[in-house]
Amino acid sequence: MTSHTAHMRDSTSTIAFVCPFTLLKQTGTPIRANLTIQVASRFARCHVISLGGFEGERHHEIEEVWGTRRPTSRQFRVGVFTRKAARALAEIHPGIVHAFGPLGLLPALLYRRARRHPRLVLELHGLLAEEVSNHWPGGALFHRLLDRLAVRRADAIIAMSHSQREILLRRYHVAPERVTVIWSVVDLDLFTYREPTERGFLRVGYAGNDGPWQGVEDLMAAAAAFRSEPLLRFRFIGIEKNRFELPEAGSLEIFPRKSQEETARLLTDCDVFVSPRRGRAAETQYPTKLSAYLALGRPIIATDVSDQRAILEAAGCGLLIPPGSPDAIAAAIREILGMPNAQRVDMGRRGRRFAEEHLSLPRFRVALGKVYERLGAGGATPPR
Numbered sequence: 001m002t003s004h005t006a007h008m009r010d011s012t013s014t015i016a017f018v019c020p021f022t023l024l025k026q027t028g029t030p031i032r033a034n035l036t037i038q039v040a041s042r043f044a045r046c047h048v049i050s051l052g053g054f055e056g057e058r059h060h061e062i063e064e065v066w067g068t069r070r071p072t073s074r075q076f077r078v079g080v081f082t083r084k085a086a087r088a089l090a091e092i093h094p095g096i097v098h099a100f101g102p103l104g105l106l107p108a109l110l111y112r113r114a115r116r117h118p119r120l121v122l123e124l125h126g127l128l129a130e131e132v133s134n135h136w137p138g139g140a141l142f143h144r145l146l147d148r149l150a151v152r153r154a155d156a157i158i159a160m161s162h163s164q165r166e167i168l169l170r171r172y173h174v175a176p177e178r179v180t181v182i183w184s185v186v187d188l189d190l191f192t193y194r195e196p197t198e199r200g201f202l203r204v205g206y207a208g209n210d211g212p213w214q215g216v217e218d219l220m221a222a223a224a225a226f227r228s229e230p231l232l233r234f235r236f237i238g239i240e241k242n243r244f245e246l247p248e249a250g251s252l253e254i255f256p257r258k259s260q261e262e263t264a265r266l267l268t269d270c271d272v273f274v275s276p277r278r279g280r281a282a283e284t285q286y287p288t289k290l291s292a293y294l295a296l297g298r299p300i301i302a303t304d305v306s307d308q309r310a311i312l313e314a315a316g317c318g319l320l321i322p323p324g325s326p327d328a329i330a331a332a333i334r335e336i337l338g339m340p341n342a343q344r345v346d347m348g349r350r351g352r353r354f355a356e357e358h359l360s361l362p363r364f365r366v367a368l369g370k371v372y373e374r375l376g377a378g379g380a381t382p383p384r
Contacts, residue, residue: 015040016047016094018085018104024053026257027209028288029125032184033100039365047092049085060088078103086110094118096372102128102150109153119375122154124164130281148172156371158182160286161307167284180371183307184288185364186355191264191295193352196271198341201230204333205270207237207263208289215276215303221326222333223252231337237266267296271344272336275302278323282306291359297352299344301332317351
């Protein structure tokens, strides 16, 4: 056996995660990335390439990737990140490169031009063409081409939802066997179930960011409809107050982004959750908040986008509404408010049971390991 062959066999147990973002950020993709790295570390030697925020060993932080296009905004310099991350990959010699998004796959493609043995996994949380605001000429075309390049060149794709998978198959003609759907998982020991207690009001909860596809404006408008309702209170987490005209609701609490631990604590004191996502970008994603809502075991109001319909119908844990309708959100809140407490508790328990059966870390470990195994990475095999 040559030394090169021996090196390649050894490198199949090494996975390099390429994250073109900071892992400290308390939003869906960094949260999922941290969980993915945590799980994969149980059965493989893992390196992490990111913009910072990873506290484990074998971290390669990429610095000086931000430039200035205008005095008030920063620009992510794709070329700088790609070159620096590719050099980090050359030092690691991984058997698998697990890239988060098209921007994460670019360094892997550059690295593979010189070293052909690594297999490339693209974990796709959304499509740049749908998510990124294009304020410069040619921006929309660039992002569409980058999406296409990534999905065409990856050896395996992890899609966040079945709706996203269908878009990949239809728009980019990806072979079905290359795309595996793995919903966002949740730490069930952190987002734990606590039996709700009857009290003189219901608290409506939301946790997430305030991006344009989140539907926060619709939720704010719905809350305003209850400004004189003493039986309802609202708690929104992850929202910047200065970005919205806040409704004069009877009891409205607004929190900026919190840690996962603090988010779990604040949500546990809610009685019903809302996921009001809308727009084309929402169809290409999976809302991480939905997994947390299910784990906490409360009724859920969700718009009919992405896989929210499939999950709520399978779990029997909430109400579906059309996207983009504050009136529909308000009507669903009134319906849950009018339910007997026992009915609400039963809906929440069914949601928790669904999370335990489909969204646990052990289940994720098996699903992730199967993706790696199909690529022939014999060293990256999870325990049975």
